[in-house]
Every structure is written in C-alpha cells, then in structure tokens.
Amino acid sequence: MKMQCVERLTPHIQTVNENTNLNMRKNSIEIACNICESIDYELISRRGQFGLPVNVVICKNCGLTYLNPRWSKERYQLFYKQEYDRYYRPNFRKIKPIISNKKNIIYDRLNFYDKLPVAPSNILDIGTGDGINLEYFMDVYSNANFYAIEPSSQGQRLLDKKGIVLLADDVDTDWEQNNNLKFDLIIMRHVLEHFLDPLAVLKKIQNCLSDDGILYLAVPNALTPFKPLQGFWFRVVHTYYFNKYSLRNLMALSRMNSIVMKEGDDYNPTEIFLIAKLAKNELKPEWNNDIYRLQRDFFVEQMKNENYPIIYLKSMINLYLPWLVKLKKQILG
Ligand SMILES: [Zn+2]
Structure with missing residues (x-):
C-alpha cells in the first residue's frame, strides 16, 4: 500500500480538527515512517484494545510498526487530558505514601549495570504519572532537583504536592529550549511508544543530557508473544511498536x-x-528487508491468538459500559 501526499511529521504540522469523538476518519492524519521517512507500508491490523479504532502498519523499508493514519495531535491531547486515566489508570486518584522501603525496577537495573549517576543535580522523568518513580529517587538523591513532563491534570496536581517541578505538560513543546538545564538522569518508562514523533523527542533529550548523563528507556517489546485472551494487543495510545x-x-x-x-x-x-x-561519534542507522519480514511474520502469527469471540465481547463491554452506566443513571433520574 502506498500513500499519496504524506507529510513528514513534526510536532507542529498536524491537522486541526475540533471534532472530539472517537471517529478515526474525522480526526486522523497520515504520516511517514519516523525512522526512514518512507511512505511504503503494509497494513497489519485494525483491531484495537477497548474497541477503539487503530490502523497498525509496518514500514516495508525499515520494519518500524506504527499507527497510520492516526488521531491528530489535538485529539490525542484531549484523550490524555480527560480520558486516558479512565481507561488505563482507574486508581490514579490518591497520593501514595513514600515507598522508600520498596523496590524500584529502574533503580535496581541501573544499579545492576553499575550506571547509577553519582551525585546528580537534575533528574527528569518524562511521562511522570503520579511521580511514583521520582519519589524513590528523591529518597536516594536528597540533594537533586526533580522535574516532570506530564499531560494529565490529575497527575500534575499530585506532582505539585510532592515538590516535583513540572517542566512541561506536552513533550512536543520546546521545553528543552526554554531553560538551560542539563540532566544527569532522564527516565522514560513506557512513554516512547505513546509519542507522535519519538525521534524529535529523543533529539531534544540528546540536547539536554549532561556530558555523563544517563537515559533510561523502557518500552513494550513488539517481538514478545501476545497473551491469549487478554484483549487486542494493539492500542490507540500506542502510536509505535518498537523492537x-x-x-x-x-x-x-x-x-x-x-x-x-x-x-x-x-x-x-x-x-x-x-x-x-x-x-562521541556519528552513528549510522541500519535496516534491511529481513527486519521488516521478521516483525510482520511475527505479528501475523501472534494475531491468530486474538481471534476469540470473548475478546470482542470484552472490548465492546469496555467501550460501551461507561455510556450504559450514564444512560441508566439518566433513566432512573
Ligand atoms: Zn521506515
């Protein structure tokens, strides 16, 4: 499948559409591959978690899997501000206690590989949520300053109460140019797959890491087998699927x-x-046809696990339950 008139995505060129319903066609934009800029892709799936619509494609040039067409920037902003927590963080309402006595995966992994920063001045967590990871590091590095980039208004209120400075509510803004901060540790835990332009964000990070600064990044592995009966693997909030x-x-x-x-x-x-x-030196990206075939064949095989009527039923219930509850309340007064 080859698209016509596809623009290279930058954070500011998405189409503006005030329509905020879940109709993919009315809110969608078409984009080129974030890695190789090719517009030659193949459709993988239209099935998304919770019954929300997706168009999952794989780049036939470099093998990157992504949503295309997908929601506009405005539609995603609204979703993260008002709807994301209902779908993905239903218990995201209370201030949790400091959890210094518990384990933290990020800390443990950095420690295991002997990559913990020594006496860091500034630590940034992108997609901070309620600040649970930064809280742990606040306990370890009591002299450091802690910064967040978080779109959820609920999350921002919690971060403020914990003394974490909100650097930006949108990773696509010029947050790295609006201050002279250099970070000794930047954490990105399961956020890169949500971004509209991951490469642009990583370039900003490259700009504001200190000379010995550490980036910790974790994403779901697109080459991990799907779990049968758990629901559709692709989701509207995951704009990219990395390997x-x-x-x-x-x-x-x-x-x-x-x-x-x-x-x-x-x-x-x-x-x-x-x-x-x-x-220290220029690095060159590398891709070939085998990578595209490997990822495509893996998805085709794994999607066989999703062909269960019960998953359809579960998705439909998740999608329409809030609406039915609201309707019931209206009918009963
Ligand atoms: Zn590509």
Whole structure:
C-alpha cells in the first residue's frame, strides 16, 4: 500500500480538527515512517484494545510498526487530558505514601549495570504519572532537583504536592529550549511508544543530557508473544511498536549510544529496556528487508491468538459500559 501526499511529521504540522469523538476518519492524519521517512507500508491490523479504532502498519523499508493514519495531535491531547486515566489508570486518584522501603525496577537495573549517576543535580522523568518513580529517587538523591513532563491534570496536581517541578505538560513543546538545564538522569518508562514523533523527542533529550548523563528507556517489546485472551494487543495510545532493531536506529539517529540493551529480565520479560549516553561519534542507522519480514511474520502469527469471540465481547463491554452506566443513571433520574 502506498500513500499519496504524506507529510513528514513534526510536532507542529498536524491537522486541526475540533471534532472530539472517537471517529478515526474525522480526526486522523497520515504520516511517514519516523525512522526512514518512507511512505511504503503494509497494513497489519485494525483491531484495537477497548474497541477503539487503530490502523497498525509496518514500514516495508525499515520494519518500524506504527499507527497510520492516526488521531491528530489535538485529539490525542484531549484523550490524555480527560480520558486516558479512565481507561488505563482507574486508581490514579490518591497520593501514595513514600515507598522508600520498596523496590524500584529502574533503580535496581541501573544499579545492576553499575550506571547509577553519582551525585546528580537534575533528574527528569518524562511521562511522570503520579511521580511514583521520582519519589524513590528523591529518597536516594536528597540533594537533586526533580522535574516532570506530564499531560494529565490529575497527575500534575499530585506532582505539585510532592515538590516535583513540572517542566512541561506536552513533550512536543520546546521545553528543552526554554531553560538551560542539563540532566544527569532522564527516565522514560513506557512513554516512547505513546509519542507522535519519538525521534524529535529523543533529539531534544540528546540536547539536554549532561556530558555523563544517563537515559533510561523502557518500552513494550513488539517481538514478545501476545497473551491469549487478554484483549487486542494493539492500542490507540500506542502510536509505535518498537523492537531492538528500531530502538537501535532511533538511538543512532538521535546520536545516543546504548551501553545496555536488554530484551526482558526477571522483572519484566515483555519489555525492552536500554541505558544510553551521548555518543562521541556519528552513528549510522541500519535496516534491511529481513527486519521488516521478521516483525510482520511475527505479528501475523501472534494475531491468530486474538481471534476469540470473548475478546470482542470484552472490548465492546469496555467501550460501551461507561455510556450504559450514564444512560441508566439518566433513566432512573
Ligand atoms: Zn521506515
């Protein structure tokens, strides 16, 4: 399938459409591959979690999997501000206590690979949520300053109460240019797959990492087997589906060097995480036809696990239950 008139995505060129319903066609934009800029792709699936519509495609040039067409920037902003927590963070309402006595996966992994920053000044968590990870690091590094980028209004209120400085509510703004901060640790835990332009964000990170700064990044591994009966694997909020090849290319294009990259461990077998630093030399991305075929064939095989009527039923219930509850309340007065 080849698209006509597809623009290279930048954070500011998305189409504006005030329509805020869930109709994909009325809110959608078409984009080129974030890694190789090709517009030659193949449709993988239209089935999304909770019955929300998706168009999952794979780039036939470099093998990156992404949503295309997908919602506009405005539609996603509204979703993260008002709807995301209802679908994905239903218990995201209370201030949790400091959890210094508990374990933290990010801290443990950095410690295991001997990559914990020594006496850091500034730590940034992108997609901070309620600040649960930063709280742990606040306890470890009591002299550091802690910063967040978080779109959820509910999350922002919680972060404010915890003394975490909100740097921006939108990762696509020029937050890295609006201050002179350099960060010794930047955390991106399961957020890169939500972004509209991951490469642009990684380039901003490259710009504001300190010379010895560490980037910790974790995403779901698109080469991890789907869990049968758990629901559709693709989702409207996951605009990208990364594997070790695409992550390596994104790191190269943003001139960062992965000093650790691991496909799962005892903490989480289904994710890839990496620890990266600024690269000293120019790095070149690499791709070939085998990577595209490997990822495509893997999805085709795994999607056979999704052909269960019960998953359809579960998706429909998730999608329409809030509406039915509201209707019932209206009818009963
Ligand atoms: Zn590509």
